[in-house]
Amino acid sequence: MSQMNGASSLVASLEAAGVDVMFGIPGGAILPAYDPIFSSSIRHILVRHEQGAGHAATGYAQVTGRVGVCIATSGPGATNLVTPLADAAMDSVPVVAITGQVPSVAIGTDAFQEADIRGITMPFAKHNYLITDPADIPRAIAEAFHIASTGRPGPVLVDIAKDALQKMTEFKYPASVSLKGYQPKLAPDAQSITDAADLIAQSSKPVFYVGGGVIKANASRELMELAQLLGAPVVTTLMARGAFPDSHPLNLGMPGMHGTVAAVTALQKSDLLITLGARFDDRVTGKLSSFAVHAKVIHADVDPAEIGKNRFADVAVLGDLKHTIAALIPAVKVALGKNRPDLTAWLRQMNSLKATYPLGYDVPKDGSLAPQYVIERLGKISGPQTIFAAGVGQHQMWASQFVSYENPRTWLNSGGLGTMGYAVPAAMGAKVGAPDTTVWAIDGDGCFQMTNQELTTCALNNIPIKVAIINNESLGMVRQWQTLFYEGRYSNTSLESKRIPNFPMLAEAMGCVGLSCDRPEDVDATIEKAMSINDQPVVVDFRVTRDAMVWPMVAAGASNDDILIARETAPDWDSQEL
Amino acid sequence: MAQHTLEVIVENSPGVLARVAGLFSRRAYNIERLSVGPTDNPETSKMDIVVNLEGHALEQVIAQLDKLINVIAIKEIVPNSAVPIVHDTQPDYQN
Ligand SMILES: Cc1ncc(C[n+]2csc(CCOP(=O)(O)OP(=O)(O)O)c2C)c(N)n1
Ligand SMILES: [Mg+2]
Secondary structure, eight states: OEEEEHHHHHHHHHHHTTOOEEEEOOOTTTHHHHHHHHTSSSEEEEOSSHHHHHHHHHHHHHHHSSOEEEEEOTTHHHHTTHHHHHHHHHTTOOEEEEEEEOOGGGTTTTOTTOOOHHHHHTTTSSEEEEEOSGGGHHHHHHHHHHHHHSSSOOEEEEEEEHHHHHSEEEEOOOSOOOBTTBOOOOSOOHHHHHHHHHHHTTOSSEEEEEOTHHHHTTOHHHHHHHHHHHTOOEEEOGGGTTSSOTTSTTEEEOOSTTOOHHHHHHHHHOSEEEEESOOOOHHHHSSGGGSSTTOEEEEEESOTTTTTTSSOOSEEEESOHHHHHHHHHHHHHHHHHHOOOOOHHHHHHHHHHHHHSOOOOOOOTTSOBOHHHHHHHHHHHHOTTOEEEEOSSHHHHHHHHHSOOOSTTSEEOOOSSOOTTOHHHHHHHHHHHSTTSOEEEEEEHHHHHHHTTHHHHHHHTTOOOEEEEEEOSBOHHHHHHHHHHSTTOOTTOBOOOSSSSOHHHHHHHTTSEEEEEOSGGGHHHHHHHHHHOOSSOEEEEEEBOSOOOOOSBOOTTSOGGGOBSBTTBOOOGGGSOO | OOOEEEEEEEEOOTTHHHHHHHHHHHTTOOOSEEEEEEOSSTTEEEEEEEEOOOHHHHHHHHHHHHHSTTEEEEEEEOTTOSOOEEEOOSOOOOO
C-alpha cells in the first residue's frame, strides 16, 4: 500500500489491469491524470477527436481480444465518446472509457464543461461509475475491466471527479473482483447440451447460424470441429465474418439483408437453426413472422436476455460459447452414433443455390471502375492475414461480400449501430494492436469525411494503416434506397464531386501518401504500390462508378423469401428443388 | 392482463433508481407501480415493481433487469401464495 493522489492511483490501477495502450485527449477535468500518464509505462496515443479515441479502442479490442481503453475530459470530451461507446455496446466490444468530471462540489451546478456522462451513457453502457472518492478508484477500475471483458463484452465508463484525482489516497488494487449482481455463466448446463445434441440428431436440414459471439469467445476452432462433425452448412453474419473460413465448402456466406441467396435460403428452409452467438437481428431475419418458419431453434449465447428475445428458443444453451461448443462436440458424437440423419439432399440443394447464385456484379460498360472489383482485388492481393475495417454503406457490404475472410478478428465493422466514420480510427486501433499485420480501412467517401483527421494521428505515431476510399461521390447506400424506394429522387445524397475534397492532397497534408486510381487496368498496380509503403499511412482514392448497387437485397421489413438478386429480379425458384 | 409484482433487491448505490426506471423507459415497458424501501442490510434496497405484462414480455423484463449490474436478485410475488418464484438467470460463476 502506498500513498499517492487519485490520479496516480488511477494510472497505477490501469497498469495493474494490464493496459498497454490508451487513446485520448486531455482537458481541464482529466488533467491531473495526464501528469502520471506522462511517466507511465502505458502508451498514450493523442488522437484528434475523442470519437477517434473510442473507435480506436474498439478496433484494438476487436483485433486483440483485450479491453480497449479511451480517455477524455469532462463535458464535450465525454460527449464525443458517446457514439463510439454506443457502437461498442451494439457490437459487444470490451471497452473501458475514463472521463474526467467537474469537481464533486460543482456537480449538479451546470459548471463549466459539466455533462452528466454517466446519465447519458446509462441506457447503453454495460455499466458505469461516477467516482467522487479517490479511495474508490482502484476497485472501480478493476470492476470496469472485469465487467467489460467477461460475459457478453461491452463498454464500461468510469467518470471521475477532478477533486478525486487530486486528493491523496492509498493505492491498493483488489486481487479479485466479485460482484453480487453479476456472475456470467461459463459452462452450460449438461441437460441443455444433451437436449441440443438430441435435436441436432433429429434434423435433416440443420444450419449453423453463426454470430459475432463465436469470435468474442475465441471459439472458431471448436466451431470448425463441430461443423465438420455434423457436416451441416454454416452461415456467418456480418459480425461473424471470419469466424468460419469463407473458403470452406460448408460455408454459404452471409445471411441477411445483403446476404447470399444460399445463406438466406438455408435459414428460410432449415428445420433447425443451430444459433451460436447470434441475436436474430432484424437485418438478418427480415420480417420476423416469416423468418425460418419451419425451423426449430437451438440458441446458445452467454447473454440470457438474448435467448428468446426475438425468436423462441426450443433449446436454450446459456454459457460461454467456447465451453458450449466444446461440450456439444462429444454430445453430438454420441447422439449421431444413435441416429445419423442423411443430410445429402439438403447439402445438394444448398450447394446448388451456392453455385447458381454466387455473388457477382456488373462491369460498367463505359470503362469506369466497379467498386466491387476494387474490393475483390484488395482482398486477393492483400491476402487472408490482412485485417480489414469498413465504414458504413455500400462499400461496407461489398467489403463483407467480396473479400474472402479466412480468420477470426480480421474483419472489423460497425454492424449494430452502423456508425459512419468507424473505419479510419478502428483501423488505427487495429494496427496498434497488430503492428505486424497489414491493416486496410475500406471506407466510403462520405464516411471518410467524418473521421479522417485520425490519419494525422497515424502519421505522427508510426501507425501505417492503409485506406481505400471507395469514392462514388455519393452517400451511396442512401442513394440506393432512393433509387429503389423513392423513384430516384436523390435528395441530399450527392457529394457532388470526385475532386472536392481532393483526397490524395488531403492525405498528403496529413503526412500520408496519397494515391488515386480510376481505371480498372490500374487497380492492381495501385494496390501493390500501396502495399509496398510501410513506413507511412497510405490513402488511395478509388474513383468508382456511382451507379453500382448492393445485391442481393431483402428490402427492410420484407420477408427473406422475397430476396432479390438484382432490381426486380428474384431467383428462379422453380428451377430449384427445395 | 394480470398484474405481476417483482421484488427486486438492488445495491444501495447512487443512480440505481435511474438505471431501473431508464431500462423500463428504453425498452418501452410500462411500470404500473414502483416503491423503493430499505432492507435489513444497509447495502441493499428493495424495489417493488408492479407491471402489466405476461409470458414472454415478462420474462424479457426480468432478464433485462437481471443484466443490470446493481440488481442482485429478482423474485416474482405470486398472488395468494406464500412462495415467490425466484428468477435465477445468472447462476453461480463457474470457472
Ligand atoms: C453517423 C451516420 N450518419 C448517417 C448515416 C446514414 N447512412 C448510412 S450509409 C450512408 C452513406 C455512406 O456514404 P459513403 O461513406 O460514401 O458510403 P457508400 O454507401 O457510398 O459506399 C449514410 C448517410 C449513418 N449510418 N451514420
Ligand atoms: Mg460513397
